[in-house]
Structure formats: structure tokens, C-alpha cells
Amino acid sequence: MTAVQEPAAEREIGRERRRKEDQRLITGRTRWTDNLALPGMLHLAMVRSPFAHAKIVSIDTTEAKNATNVVDVVTGADLGEAQGACINAWAITEDQVTPPHLPMPVDRVAFAGEVVAVVVARSAAEARDAAELVDVEYDELPAALDLKHAATDEVLAHPDLGTNKSAFWKFDSAEAGTGGDVDAAIEKARTDGIVIEREYRQQRLIPAFMEPRSVVVDPTGEQITVWSATQVPHILRFAIAATTGVPESKIRVIAPDVGGGFGGKLQQTPEEMIAFAVARRLGRPVKFTETRSESLMTAHHGRDQWQKLTMSAEKDGTVTGLKVELLADLGAYVAIVGGGVPVLGAFMFNSIYKFPAYQFNCQTVLTNKTWTDAYRGAGRPEATFAIERLMDELAAELGEDPIEVRRRNWIDADEFPFTTVAGLEYDSGDYEKATQRAMEMLGYDELRAEQKRRRESGDRVQLGIGVSTFTEMCGLAPSRVLGQLNYGAGGWEHASVRMLATGKVEVVTGASAHGQGHETAFSQIVADRLGVPFEDVEVLHGDTQVAPKGLDTYGSRSLVVGGEALVKAVDKVIDKARPLAAHLLEASADDLEYAGGRFGVRGTDQGITIQELATAAFAAHSYPEDMEPSLDADATYDPVNFNYPHGTHLCAVEVDTETGQVSMRKYACCDDIGNIINPLIVAGQVHGGLVQGIAQALWEEAVYDDAGTLVSGSFTDYLLPTAADTISFDIDHTTSPSLTNTLGTKGVGEAGTIASTPAVVNAVVDAVRHLGIDDITMPCTPERVWRAIQGVAGGGATEGAAMPHFDSSTGMEGTVDRTTGGAQ
């Protein structure tokens, strides 16, 4: 048996591979859930509440049932217990107040858009038509809408609960033994130091993924198969089984190609549960695909906090304490992660700085708005925004450069590993190096000089430079930590490597990609580690029968947890192959070297490739007695720690002081995400993340009117930026390999989103600070910037003027009604 020695292939890790999944994803010629058509499949349309809070008095389905090709019209009462429930997997305190969440409530709706009935018809159009014939009588109830007002319990989102306050979660460094007493630090600073007190608003955002949510349920086999545009097929299967009584082994969940999520598809949705129940009731396959309007109105929203912040420092700007008091809007229900989102930020407000004392307080509050949950960054953007805005405010107070103030307080490179005041152990990093590089890329000193010139000449267009030095915890998560936090699951990930008879390699991962590029990046890892061609590796995921174990994709975990599981599985394959190679080469296993996908006998040209061994194991004609004829291996990896990417983001904006218009001039960032598997995928993640974070700073806001109706319910009013609204970003990296996984990687999926928001707002404020402005509320609309220049604190709120471009009501002053249309 001889093997031709292949020339040493280029290393796959670090190579700018174009994503192999893109052809099918971009052309759409693939299995999106809505592309599925099954024999006899019926279509669903949801009847939704127009009211934020109302009693359901009666539901008359007669007319809808008689409509053309309508098969059934079903209410929550009709389904009874068969509809299951939507779960909260993370009660953040033992006494958390958690309202029951039925997919279709029976007697009361708690937010506008909640489903009260479902129409089943032979076509989607007929279902939609008939949905308009369902006659629901409501008795409107007072709605808890404003977050601060809801926290007073004057109007209750769920009257039976007696309170809107769901849970109060606290971390105190003195109590935890990780630092000093924050109140003492602040008191001391009030007499002989500096105290910065601010209140910031994290506006409500909509994840606005590209592919609307879609679900197909086929109950006709032994297993009930659920296709869903979800990030979390494994968690969904568990939740369906746990709440309907259908055994988990009888449910197969498939997340086929999924068009984006950003956390917005990390959910067990009412629509999935309703489709599951209706399919079982009728014994026929059903499909539900939401409209864009339904998606914006009812898929979970993100952020929505008030942040009250108190930071103390010595007179020289050395920070001494940080106290955080949050109000977090849960919306109408506690979603699957729900109140845990602000807690994910609890360990991050201290960020890269050496605070001696820290306290975090968070009150989660129920309101009659769309429920909130994870959205790209989940808790960490909120924390990063707060601390990075405060550091700029401290710099302004001291009259110093904002980078100098940060440098005085951050953890130096030689201090790693560093245990923070929040109790986390940061493994590696070099904040100085990343900052130097970012300053160089931006042309920091030249822009500061230009800023000075413009200020002195009173230029109509002022220049602002914003700084954001961030870190985040990602790679969710060590299971023991999740256990301590009372999270409902672990944080491990699973991988399998299957060596096929033809030498091809099937890799199965429990992570569930929805656009990230797992197939390419994981293939690169396996190709390098196993020594097989990139093209010979196939990555399978997102089907609970193909990938039976997994915890899915969120929290920048796929590579750092799932990738590590993969490495361990590959290593097991090589270990299993060694005795077979020795047997076939008639050599001692100790004399074998494994390199480039081949076992060679040391000192000879004898050898055999792993792919030949796969064929040999399949044939099983000759193998050692103490070996099973298989090279396949599984691994489950539980991370030992989070990992902590960091970076410095610098943004220069021009502000037209006459109109308030903000134009981005330059954006430079240097992220340290450890070793990089595929620079092209990383660049894509950073660019997309930046745009999403910049959008929070400048454009996006979910606005409700006084009746609890979502005003920004279409892309006409919810302003998503496009390529036409952004500039080319300058991105680079420093590399401090993570010490918590063998690949040395850190998460990158959320970095851009987390870092960019404060960089942009800091830049906008910096541009007009000399006019006496120290804050502008997000999004920094031209109107807010202009009003701030006119002397209105924070630029004011836009809620009072909330009217959509498309609106079915008429007659309000100043309202443009675009519903009737002209003659053409």
C-alpha cells in the first residue's frame, strides 16, 4: 500500500475563502422554509389584536369558516392545552414574576399584534381573505406603555399579577468580594473627586432580519416534522416537547437555510406553536409565513432600557466606582431569554477599566408592548454604550483627550489574565496596541487639528471624533456559570465527524447557522486539522435528526464553542485511525507520524492517508482485533471560560449645525478577536455589525403611539440603512490569541454592533460639545441634533409626533394619509 505524497497544501485557517454557501443563499435557489411545498399542505393566516390591552369578549368565526376554501378557523379556546406554552428559560431571580404565555390567549390580549385566532385555508391568499372576516369583540383595557410609568404600577400590563415589576437583579462588588463599596466611593468623590451622573435611553429596536419568520409542520409521519426559520432548532424541539406533552423523540425540527436572525430568531414563537397545534388537530401539513408588517410588529424586539449611571473618579481622572441602575422593558411577556438580556450586560459595564468598586441593579418591567429579547449583542451593547459615553463625559469634565482618560484606567497588556471587579477573568488582550493602530488608521491627530480649526472659525459644518474602546464576553457559555445564573440549559456544543467510504468527510455541528458562514469556516478548520482538501468536507447542521445534539447559534458562540467541539472530534478520528494505519502498514503505532492527512512511517516513504483509511475502515476487510471498524467520532465541549474580544473603534462625523444632519466622514476600527479562521467572513461580520450599531445611533427606533400601536411598522418609518447610507470602513486587527480554546479564537459576530453605537454618538456629541451640549438621545436624528443646538436637552423626543407614512387613520392634524391614493 503506497500513497502519493501530496504537495503541502496552503493552510486553510487564515485563508480568505469565499463562502461556499453563498451561491445558493444569494440566489435564493435553496430550501428556505417558505419554498417548501408538501402534498395537501394548508396555509395559515393569523388574526391579530389591534389593541395593546383588551379583554376578548367574543370571537365569531362563522363567516370566515364559510369563506372559499377555508378548512378551519381555530381560537385559543378551541386548542385548549394542545397549544402548549411559550417558555421563559431564564428566571433571573427565584421570585421573578412571569405571566403565563399562551401562544393564542383565550380571554385577554396583552400587546397589539397578539394572535387571537388562526384561519386555515387551501391557499395563503384565501386564508388572508378569510382572516378579515373573523369578528372579534374586544373590551379595551388601560395599557401600560411607557417604561418609567409602568414601573410605578399605576396601570398594570397583567392585572392579575398585581405588579409590572418582574424581577430585580443585583450585583455588588463588596458583597461578592470582588471589589469595594461603590456608595462609599461615590460619597468620597463628591467631596474630593469627580462624580459623573447621567441617564441614557436605549431605544427599542427591531431585529429586522431579511427572511420573515416561516414555519411548516408535517404531522403525517411517525415523527412530527417542523421546518422553521429559526436560530434554535434544538431549543425549539425541547420547548415544543416540554409544553405540549408530545415526546421529544416524536418531534423533528429542521432549520433549513435561514435568512438572518440577529437574535430575533432565538425564540420559541407563538406562531410555531400554533402551526404545530393546528397541524396535529387537522392531521395535515400546514405552513405559516409572516408578512413584513407582522414581522416588525410581533417578532421580538430588542434593547429598550433606561440607564441611570453614576461614576466616581479621583481628580486626576482615575475611576473609583461605577453604579448602574437599569429599567428594562420586557414587553408583554418574559421571552425565552427575556430578563436575562440585561443580566448578560451586568458583567460588562466596567468593561476594560480597573474599577475598584462596582454595583449593578436591574429592574425588569412588564408593559403592553411587543415582548423583547436578544438582539445582536444582547446586554453588552447597552453596557458598552453606557461606559463609553461616561468615559467621554469624564474626559470632557477633565478637559482631556478621551483616549488619555481611557488609557489611565484600562488594564495594561502585562496585567492579563485579569480578574475584573465583576468577577470575570479576562484571558488576554492589548488595548494600547489596538488603540494605537485605530488612531493611525483614522488619522486621529490630523482630524483633531481640523476639528480645532473648524471650531475656531465657527464653520457651519463641525467635526466630531468619537471613541469606543470595548470588550465583550462571548462564547456562551461555561455550563457551570449558566447554572449559577439559573439559566435553563448548559452552554456546551457538540460535533461529529463522519469519515465516508469514498474518503469524503461529513461534519455535523450542533450550532445552527443562519447566514454566518459556518459551512466554510468549519470546513477550513477540518481541512487543516485532518489534512484533507477543503472541498472534501461537508458541514451538516440545523436538523435535529442529522445533528441530534446541539445548543444552536447565538452569543458569538459557534466558532469558539462549536469550533472547539469540532477540533476535539477531529482529534478523536485521528486517534482512532492510528492503530488501523499501523495495522495496514505493518508498522508500530509509535513509529507513525501524522501530517498533511497522512500517517507516515518515520524514516521511510511508507504511508497511508486518512481518506484511504476511511475506505479501509468501511470495507473492514482487515483491521486490528481490538478496534471497531469505524473512524467516526463525536465530541461534546463545555467551554472553560468566556472569551473576551476587544477593540478600539474611532469615528469621525460632520455635523451640519444649520440642519442637524450628521454625515459620517471616517470610521476606523481595530478589533482583537484572537486567531482568525477566515478574514473575509470576519470582515463581513465586522461590516454588518458596524452598520447595525451605527443604525442604532443614527436611524432605528421602534416608536409606539399613545394607544400602544407600533407606528414604525414598515420600512418606510423604521429606517434601516442601506449601502447608500454608509461609508467604507477601515478595519484591521491585532491578535492576542484566546487562551480559553485551542484554536485561540474569540467571537466576532457581535463586536461591530457593540462597539460602534457609542463611537458614533460620542462623535456626534463631540462635534457640538463646544456649543454646550453633552448628550443627544438615540437615534441622533437631524431634528434632535438641531434642537439640541437650539438648547433643548438631548434634542427632545420624537414620540409625540409619531405618525407613520402609511396609515389607515385620517383626520389628525399634520398627518399625511397615504392610504387612499390618487387616480393612478
Added chain:
Amino acid sequence: MIPAQFDYLAPTTVEEALAALAEHGDDAKILAGGQSLLPVLRMRLNAPEVVIDLGKIPELRGVRDDGDHLVIGAMTRHADVLRDPMVAEHAALLQRAVTHLADEQIRHRGTFGGALAHADPAGDVGAPALALGCEMVIAGRDGTRTVGADDFFVDLFETAVGEDEILTAVRVPKHTGWGAHYEKFVRVAHQWPIVAVAAAVRVEGGTIAEARVGLTNMGSTPLRARAVEDALRGQPATEDAVREAASRATEGTNPPSDLNGDSDYRSHLATVLTRRAVLAAAGG
């Protein structure tokens, strides 16, 4: 999303279209490029029983020279207006206005006449049509009539086009040699203008001989800023003189309030943008 069911008619002549309109009356909607009508149908904000598509009528498309006017067929796509050399030479203001209208896809589907007849005060073509003194050619069962732009826009989404009539063409007086600029204020590129100002200026030896100024989204219809036009006449094309004239841009306006700005902010923008538009037009 799926519109409610409707019957679809595609006449091939204006006469057939008028006949269909006469037959179905109130139950019918005319479809031009569909860029406003289709979203409204898909969101089920309107549910006509019949949709009459003008897309199959060749005579409604194209730009032609008619002496001291250009004639733009109502079904001419924005993209075709944009790249027409006659429009560039004789009606540069229209070209400027459609350059950044919505996005590339919409400019290739949406039509010049459809946008005018829809009469969205936030639309980009109304103010320049008004400023240039365009004449709207309207066909009915009894023949064709022409209505000046000043009388064409009646109210929000309401024009002089009767229920049994169709806008067939727009006659644009040639403004050869005039400077033109469309100053549009948006937060993101693809949205309706928060405010926009259309300005055409004829400068003679450094003096503004004539000026035409139209305002987008400053009231229930596109508006003409006559006070500004009057104030500009005979003034030097300097920043100070134009600033003074532009301060009158809000006279006779009634701007809306929405998520992008309250009416007082829009009023402020109108004066700033008018100054910029006029100066740019005078400089070009």
C-alpha cells in the same frame, strides 16, 4: 403580503382605458408604475375591484420635442426621464429631481405621470413640475383638456384629474439655459424627502433675472414659493441676497409633523434648503 382579489385589465389604447374606467367607475384603480399603488394594495389599505394597467399603451411612453415645449408621456419611467438628453438640456430641474428619487429599482418601475397623478406631497416630481409651470394633458370621454400645474394639485392625493379621466402627458415649457438644483433632505437615501426644494434660476450678468421655486412636503400639495421667487427677481446671485429671499420660503406653507420632524423643524429646513437650492442653481 397578498392584496385582496381584484380583476386586472390591460387596455392597449387610451380610448379602451377610458371605456374601462367609465364602466367600473369608483370600483377601479389605475395602475401606472405601481410603486405607490401596490404597497397600498399589499398592505390591504385599499381594495379596488378592478385594476386598469396603463402599461400596455405605447402612446403614453416617451419624451418628444414640441417646439417651445417638451412632451413627456405619462407612462415614461423615471429612469427614462433621467437619461433623456432633451430633458437634460431643456428641463434640467426634472432631471435633478429624479436623480435621487427613491432607489434604482423604483426609478425603473415608477412613472413620471403616475407620480404626478398620485400627488403625494412628499413625492419628488410635483414641486419641480410646479416650478417649471408644466401643463398636464388630461384625456376624458369628451376629449382632451390641459390644466396648468398651479391648478393641477388640489389637495392631499387629489388632482384635477376627474374620476373618469386619465393623465396622458405632461407639457414642459423649455427652460433652456436655466440653472437648476433639487435640494433634498433625507435621513436615509431611499426615504421620502423630509423637505425638498426645487429651484430653477435664469441668471443674467450676475443678477437673477427669473427664479422658479417649488417645495416638496411642506403642505398637503407640492407648493410654489412665489414670495421667494418675487424676492429673488433682480437680486444679485449672492449668499446674502438669496438668504434674505429664502427666509420667505415658509409663507403659505403648512408642513406636516411625523417621525422625521415636527412642522417647525420642517419650516426651518425649508428656508435653509431654499437658500442652498437657489445658490446651487444660480452657480450651475
